[in-house]
Amino acid sequence: MDQLVGLDDVRADIAVVRTPDGDGRVDLSTFHTPVATSLAPRTPTNTPGILHYQASVPERTFVMAVADDLDHATDSQWDWVAEQTRAYLASGGTEGHESNGVYTLVLATTGRRTGIPRRTCLIYGTAGENFVVVASKGGADDDPAWFKNLQTNPSVGVQVGARCFTARARVATPAEREPLWLQMARIFPLYDEYAQKTDREIPIVLLTPQD
Template sequence: MSEPQGEPVDSPVGWVNEHIKQYDESGGTEGHEWNGVPTLLLTVTGRRTGTPRRTALIYGEDDGNYVIVASKGGAPDHPVWYLNLQADPDVEIQVGPQKLAAKARTADADEKARLWPKMAEIWPAYDEYATKTDRDIPVVILEPQR
């Protein structure tokens, strides 16, 4: 991640902000599981401000990597966190109590074809979200930097 400038700014969406707060304050012991699915905290660098920005996202695992979906509920535009990681793919993630640096990249067409069904199995609404938008919803692979 680029030189962070202070504490992360958490998602302004009320319920997401509460989820992040619970996750963070418990050191990842609470909040990792949300509505029966695993979640991680993703911190990206703001592409215009350089400010660290944090959100909570559903994830899957694949060959030692973490997989997230930039669905934004099927909205016509990409989520801001995705635009930020495109500008700076060096991110930080917290998975339960574990915090680590990761490199983010958008899955290519073959990877997406393989990973989308796995993610839709975790969160079936992804298939519905895909029908609500004309944009190609990105699948993002987070590769831990060990």
């Protein structure tokens, strides 16, 4: 192997397959997070088959998302969300923060697979010092990527209007969720429709400023 990057102190079986067409492939079966691999330019070719190796995997360090990540984070795959996010940040929070009484913030999370900061715009409410967001994804059966990211790494960057800060994200407890859901559905009534479209319990997330 030329290079293997992944988790520290993990032993992994690496199956190097030399197929009749000359392709080499790698199968890593024991990793908890994706790894980057590169094969040596030549692997044995005397007969098609599998050669097993063991390798120690060096540490991969993911940096926690913070307020400073907002400006250079990767935008949402949805063009309209990406455009709204860029306009929000470029204006210092004066454009896009409020529309028809509905307020939005920009959230930066750490990609759970890549470690790259990623950002999106979300409708928010407040509960004490916390900012409240809903992981609705329009009522899809799968949680949104930003929610999966903060489950892995709860440190996030947030911009609310002109205010930028690092926050700690957590999922609302069952006792907290009911009143928070009613509050957020009053702010954005489509949340109730989204909840009817899926068997998934749509998570509510509280963002607590850390600075």
